[in-house]
Amino acid sequence: MPVYKLHYFNITALGEPIRFLFHYGGIEFEDIRYNSEDWPAVKNNMPFGQMPVLEIDGKKIVQSSAICRYLAKQVGLAGDNDFESMQIDSVLDSFNDLRLKISAALYEPNEEIKAEKRKTVVEETLPYYLGKLDEIAKENDGHLALKKLTWADLYIAAFQTYFNFALKGDFKDFEGYPNLQKVVSNALANENVKKWVESRPETIC
């Protein structure tokens, strides 16, 4: 078994789906967490100056989706063939389109533009994407693809915490989207994942 070290900030966000996959598979890894004060000294050691970075036997790999996909294959959550894998990727890319629009609003530096972006996200973007994703989850019996547990389910379950933070006051635990709530509960029904969520460090988001 390779030696895995995950480098990320002390938050959930892009690191958490990776942590979920490690825990789901019962794969040992070192969960290295940095605070914003540590970051300037660390940034230059990361291949593209960003995290998450997964170190595999000393080799540093970037890009959270690539890392998740690799781990999902290791633990049997990436589909049984190329067509299945594509369906998982497809729904996740749509979820990530939504995630990026939320982040763009959250990190907008101009306060006036930030308020406008937030309004658009809450009133238009969020209901549009979550409505469609909820339909997909309904068609797939409480999963995001293939009518079975895949890394797409673990991914959005892992992201719930971050969405609660980023959209505080306008979003809570996929309320109003019962099929997405089912996706989350199906993901958290896994004993290893459940144990992780109950015991993970408290973080601001």
Ligand SMILES: N[C@@H](CCC(=O)N[C@@H](CS)C(=O)NCC(=O)O)C(=O)O
């Ligand atoms: N596409 C990259 C994005 C990585 C990314 O945006 N990382 C952020 C944290 S979530 C980061 O490292 N920010 C610090 C910086 O850019 O200095 C991925 O999915 O891994």
